[in-house]
Every structure is written in C-alpha cells, then in structure tokens.
Amino acid sequence: MRILTVSDFNIALAAEALKSGLLVAFPTETVYGLGADGFNPTALARVFEVKNRPRFDPLIIHIARVEGLELAADLDLLEKESRQKTGLLCENLWPGPLTLILPKKREVPELATAGLATVAVRLPDHPAAQKLIALSTGAVAAPSANPFGRLSPTRADHVRDQLGDRVDLILDGGRTRVGVESTVLDMTGPSPRILRPGGVPQERIEALIGPVESPPGQGGPVSAPGQLKSHYAPRTPLTLHHPEEMAALTYEAGTGCLFFRGASRDRWLRYIPGAGPFPGIRVLSEEGNTSEAAANLFDILHQLDRLGLSRIRAEEAPLFGLGPAINDRLRKAAAREPSED
Numbered sequence: 001m002r003i004l005t006v007s008d009f010n011i012a013l014a015a016e017a018l019k020s021g022l023l024v025a026f027p028t029e030t031v032y033g034l035g036a037d038g039f040n041p042t043a044l045a046r047v048f049e050v051k052n053r054p055r056f057d058p059l060i061i062h063i064a065r066v067e068g069l070e071l072a073a074d075l076d077l078l079e080k081e082s083r084q085k086t087g088l089l090c091e092n093l094w095p096g097p098l099t100l101i102l103p104k105k106r107e108v109p110e111l112a113t114a115g116l117a118t119v120a121v122r123l124p125d126h127p128a129a130q131k132l133i134a135l136s137t138g139a140v141a142a143p144s145a146n147p148f149g150r151l152s153p154t155r156a157d158h159v160r161d162q163l164g165d166r167v168d169l170i171l172d173g174g175r176t177r178v179g180v181e182s183t184v185l186d187m188t189g190p191s192p193r194i195l196r197p198g199g200v201p202q203e204r205i206e207a208l209i210g211p212v213e214s215p216p217g218q219g220g221p222v223s224a225p226g227q228l229k230s231h232y233a234p235r236t237p238l239t240l241h242h243p244e245e246m247a248a249l250t251y252e253a254g255t256g257c258l259f260f261r262g263a264s265r266d267r268w269l270r271y272i273p274g275a276g277p278f279p280g281i282r283v284l285s286e287e288g289n290t291s292e293a294a295a296n297l298f299d300i301l302h303q304l305d306r307l308g309l310s311r312i313r314a315e316e317a318p319l320f321g322l323g324p325a326i327n328d329r330l331r332k333a334a335a336r337e338p339s340e341d
C-alpha cells in the first residue's frame, strides 16, 4: 500500500489505478472513502472483501458533476413530484454531504446496489475527490474506508491503521472537513425519507422541499443496512448519557468521558476531587457547536480507543444541526456487543 499526498500528478496516478481495478482510498468532505470503479464487478467484490462487509449492504456511487447522475440513476422512473424535489436538492445541496437514493440504471452492477432496484448517488464537495472521479470512469463506488462496523476514517492514517495493505493506494488530503458521513435520503417512496442522518441537517433539506420523514429511532426497523444498530464502533465499550446524567457521574479511573461542550466538562470537574490530569476526558466542541463537534467526533473516538480505557461515557448532542447525526453514530457505537470484534 502506498500513501500519496494529494496533488494533480498523484490524483492522475490514482485515477489510473482505479481504472485498472485497484482500490484507492481518497478524501471527501465527510470521511475517507474506499474507492473502486463503479462499473467493475471484480473491483466491487474486493471492496466487500476488504471491508468484511456483508454483500447485502449496498455502496454509494460517487460522481464528479451533477450531469454524472445519468450514469447511475434513471430519474424518468420517479414520480413527477419526487423528480422535481430531486432537481431542487441537486441544484442546491450538491456538491455536498447528501446521498440520494434513486431508481437504478441497468448498467450499474448488481453488486454495487446489493441487488436492489435503487442506487445511492452522491457528489462530494471535495476538489481532489471530484478530480479523481472525473479522471477515472466518472462513477466511483466508495463506502467509508474502515472495516465493517468500525469507526469511520477522517484522516489518512485512520485508513492505514485499519485497512493497511488491504488497500492499494491512499490519497492523503489531510483531515476531512465535515467529519460525519453524508445524509442518506430516499427519493423513491411516496415522500422523501431520511435513512441515515448525516452531514446535511434535516432542517436544510426541509427548507428546500418541505417535510421529510425522519430516521426510525433506536430499535426501529432496519430500513437501510447502514441503520444496523452496531456500526461505527470503537473497541472500547461506550455508553451514551443525557447531559444531566453526565454531570452527575462519579469519577472512575480508567473510564473516559466524552463531553459534547466545554461547559458540561467544567460543571462535572467542579465535583471531582484533585486536579487531574484526566487523560480520558475530551470535549467535542468547547463552544457547543454541532458542526465543529461532528468534525471532531471520529478523530477523538479513534484517540480514546487507543488509551486502553475500560469504558467511554459520552454525552448526547443537542437535537439540531448535526446533533442528530452525532447521536446516531454514538448510539450505534453504544449498541456494539462486547464480544464483537
């Protein structure tokens, strides 16, 4: 496996690698993706193998410009109203962290969509990703570049540490900006439905196209395979706590605390005897900003996971902006069975 810094030359090299069937991890604005040529079934099969991902969990096809949508999706199969809403979303929120579930074109291999009649498409808001996709076949299938069920990568070294030589090439574009995966929005039903909360808040989508159905809460039906309860999990067991509960925790050595905002940590520290240091105490955003918190989430979880803690206690994020996406990831991390690995 080679790690190459993002440059025009290295992007061109990576595009050639994709075209010859190799797997290339690359940065997007959300998390790093494990890219394969979207039309090459052999390369697609390797993606599932490398991630140890069940074949029933379909991939997102990444395109380089809005017109590229035609490579993967057939908008003529949508009802008129859904088609209009899809147009509005593409115009206003692409490029960006929004994945649309649309009727699939026949040319997209069954393997990419896990045999479904629909396909997930997204136009990432990242110059290197766009160039890479444009220089290859224009349709790059890319799940997050982590082993199935593990923490998503927001830096090139997260990919290296988790996938190692199982990936052929890593394009290093530094830290990703958004930090949580794209919002997955299903446009094929009677009304649009969020299958996974992510980088575009529900409020922004609704401001454009009116009400959308929200993701099922904890324990709801598994509508997108990404809604599997145990996902994005650190190795360390994690429990999720309401802010009031978090403030009342007693200090336990060997336990990590992940506060949403600085004020929560300060309130808690007032009741803790001694001055620390407390190595496992972290904050997602000092000011309590949900975008900043999302950008820090996976990196901090990766760091906490390396400390050998017996447990991580995490504070719930508020229910606006990227808060629901953060809570979704934390809830899935908490749902992990201790015996799973």
Ligand code: TXA
Residues within 6 Å of the ligand: 028, 030, 031, 032, 033, 034, 057, 058, 059, 060, 097, 099, 101, 113, 116, 118, 119, 120, 122, 124, 142, 143, 144, 145, 180, 181, 182, 183, 184, 195, 196, 223, 224, 225, 226, 227
């Ligand atoms: O931000 C992101 O979306 C990142 C970057 C790399 O683009 N990608 C990503 O891919 O998170 P992945 O494979 O980890 O998650 C894709 C999600 C899964 O939950 C999958 O089940 C869902 O999208 N999905 C894909 N195709 C679908 C379809 N046809 N119907 C319903 N859900 C689908």
Ligand code: MG
Residues within 6 Å of the ligand: 143, 144, 152
């Ligand atoms: Mg993933």
